[in-house]
Amino acid sequence: MSKDIDEKFVKNIERLLSPQPCLSLNIFDLNGNILESVRQQILLRVEAMFKRTLGNLPGISLREAYLCGSSASYFWKEDSDIDIWLDVDIDKSKFFIQNLRKSKTFLNRYISVDRVTNKKLFGIGNIFLDIKVCTPKIKKMHGVYSLMKNSWYIMPRQDLVAGINPQELYDTAVARKEQIGQYIKKISRDQQGHIREGELRKFAAYYDRLVSKQYQSIFEYLILKLLNSEQATVNLQRFYLSEITKTLSILSSVLTTKID
Numbered sequence: 001m002s003k004d005i006d007e008k009f010v011k012n013i014e015r016l017l018s019p020q021p022c023l024s025l026n027i028f029d030l031n032g033n034i035l036e037s038v039r040q041q042i043l044l045r046v047e048a049m050f051k052r053t054l055g056n057l058p059g060i061s062l063r064e065a066y067l068c069g070s071s072a073s074y075f076w077k078e079d080s081d082i083d084i085w086l087d088v089d090i091d092k093s094k095f096f097i098q099n100l101r102k103s104k105t106f107l108n109r110y111i112s113v114d115r116v117t118n119k120k121l122f123g124i125g126n127i128f129l130d131i132k133v134c135t136p137k138i139k140k141m142h143g144v145y146s147l148m149k150n151s152w153y154i155m156p157r158q159d160l161v162a163g164i165n166p167q168e169l170y171d172t173a174v175a176r177k178e179q180i181g182q183y184i185k186k187i188s189r190d191q192q193g194h195i196r197e198g199e200l201r202k203f204a205a206y207y208d209r210l211v212s213k214q215y216q217s218i219f220e221y222l223i224l225k226l227l228n229s230e231q232a233t234v235n236l237q238r239f240y241l242s243e244i245t246k247t248l249s250i251l252s253s254v255l256t257t258k259i260d
Contacts, residue, residue, distance in 0.1 A: 009173055012229045013166050016222050019074035019158045026127065027071055034145060041124050042067065043147055046084060049131055054088060063087040065147045073142035074158045081130040088133050160218050169219070173226040180232050184239060207236055
C-alpha cells in the first residue's frame with residue numbers, strides 16, 4: 001500500500017475479500033435453506049407494499065419477489081438490509097409498454113415514496129426491507145432467491161473474490177474517487193453559478209455509467225462498494241439532487257412571476 005493510506009478503504013477491502021463461513025443466520029439455516037417464518041414475513045410485507053403502491057396502477061401485477069443483495073450472499077454484515085427485487089408484469093399496461101425504458105425508474109420512485117415513510121411496516125424486526133423493481137442485470141456478487149417458488153434462482157458462492165489483488169483494488173478505488181471529485185469541479189456553470197440543463201443531463205449519464213460498471217465484473221462490483229463506503233457515489237447523488245432542486249426553484253420562481 002502507498003504511504004498516504006486511506007484506512008477506511010483498507011478495512012473495507014479486508015472485509016469484502018473475507019466471505020462469511022455461512023449465510024446470514026437471521027435469514028437462513030446452516031444448510032442454506034431460508035427460514036420459512038422469514039420468507040412468510042417478507043412475502044406479507046411485499047404484498048402489503050404492492051397493494052398500497054404499484055397495485056393501484058392499471059395493468060400492473062406482481063410476477064415474482066426475489067431476495068438478493070448481501071443478505072443473499074456470504075458477504076453479509078450484521079447491519080445488512082434485506083434487498084428485495086420485484087419482478088413486475090407490465091404487459092397489460094399500454095403506458096408502460098410504450099415507455100419501457102423509463103418504466104422501472106418511475107416504478108422504483110413510486111415505491112420509494114411509500115417505502116421511506118413506512119420503514120416499520122416494511123421491516124422485519126430491526127432489519128429494513130429495501131424493495132425495488134428488479135433490473136434484468138444480475139449482480140454477480142450475490143445469490144438470488146425466489147421467494148414465491150421457494151428456491152434459489154442463482155446460488156451464492158464463497159469463492160467469487162478468489163484471486164482479487166487487494167493492492168489493485170485499493171489503487172483503482174482511490175483513483176476512481178479522485179476522478180469523481182475532479183469531474184464535479186470541472187462542471188461548467190452559467191453567470192449565476194447554476195449548472196446548465198445540458199450539463200445536468202451529462203452528469204446523470206456520467207453517474208449511470210459509473211454505477212453500471214458494477215455489472216461488468218466482480219472487481220468493478222467491489223470498486224462500487226468501496227466508493228459507496230466512502231460516500232463518493234452518495235455525494236454525487238446529493239450534488240445532482242441539489243442542482244435539480246435549484247433548477248426547479250428557479251423555474252417555479254419564473255412561473256410565479258409570470259402568473260402574478
